[in-house]
Amino acid sequence: MTTITATTPAAQTAQTTAQAGGTSVLSSDFDTFLKMLTVQIQNQDPLNPIESTEFAVQLATFAGVEQQIRTNDQLSGLSSQLGLSTMSQLSNWIGMEARVSGPAQFSGSPITLSPNPPALADTAQLIVLDASGTEVQRQTIAVSGAEIAWAGTDSTGAPLADGAYSFRLESFADGASLGVQEVEHYAVVREAQGDGAGGVRLVFDGGLTADASTASALRKPAGL
Known part of the structure; x- marks a missing residue:
């Protein structure tokens, strides 16, 4: 009986751990930034509000972190699809x-x-x-x-x-x-x-x- 093994269990565990670790760090940064921004807006001095330019920079940073998380998820899915495609082709070997x-x-x-x-x-x-x-x-x-x-x-x-x-x-x-x-x-x-x-x-x-x-x-x- 022939078999096709995508990765060894150890390799799968290491890869999954690395991906989960990277996503976890980004998610943590994202949540922390969101909380800090919310608190900052709630507690700002009405007589001295946040400068519009500073607020725009913070929003851009917020959007960048969110986009990075989504990009990592998409790349992870694409990598899995490519791996399965390669293994499927090699099944003919x-x-x-x-x-x-x-x-x-x-x-x-x-x-x-x-x-x-x-x-x-x-x-x-x-x-x-x-x-x-x-x-x-x-x-x-x-x-x-x-x-x-x-x-x-x-x-x-x-x-x-x-x-x-x-x-x-x-x-x-x-x-x-x-x-x-x-x-x-x-x-x-x-x-x-x-x-x-x-x-x-x-x-x-x-x-x-x-x-x-x-x-x-x-x-x-x-x-x-």
Whole structure:
């Protein structure tokens, strides 16, 4: 069963508390100002009334505080609507394969990699790192943008244990290294979570996550 979580309970609580706190302060200032203005009008000296300009400034301040409260309420409602809209759109991502960088969860099935060597490269090597950052495999691959299936074996061909693995590509030109870059992979989206700051994180098998904005492609899994 797939789920879409707008925010974690902690994030929701923090956000609600912050919004409530800001509105509470403004409301308190608004009420206090209103009371002070009323008392001032009731107790003014008939022989020396409040100057019209001073009274106008106070009324303008009064209106400004009131408008700020209304604006905050409107922005809060708009933010909630936008968040729900984003999450609704991302519901279509559940069960799809997203192409992202970062660690991938290996559970016995091949992982589809999408290397992208520089145009000047004449040779390229795929580097596989385990969860601790230890290199467990290095193999020469074709210099092209074609996808490859990583079978989950070490440099000797022995099967690797299930877990999280990261992929790097080191490219060469005339024997000189052109640098090392991350290799993107495809992973099935299991969940979409709001991060409490307007962004959304995609959740994959093994609890691995990636920012939704970093996904460079989306497709249906093979066979669907």
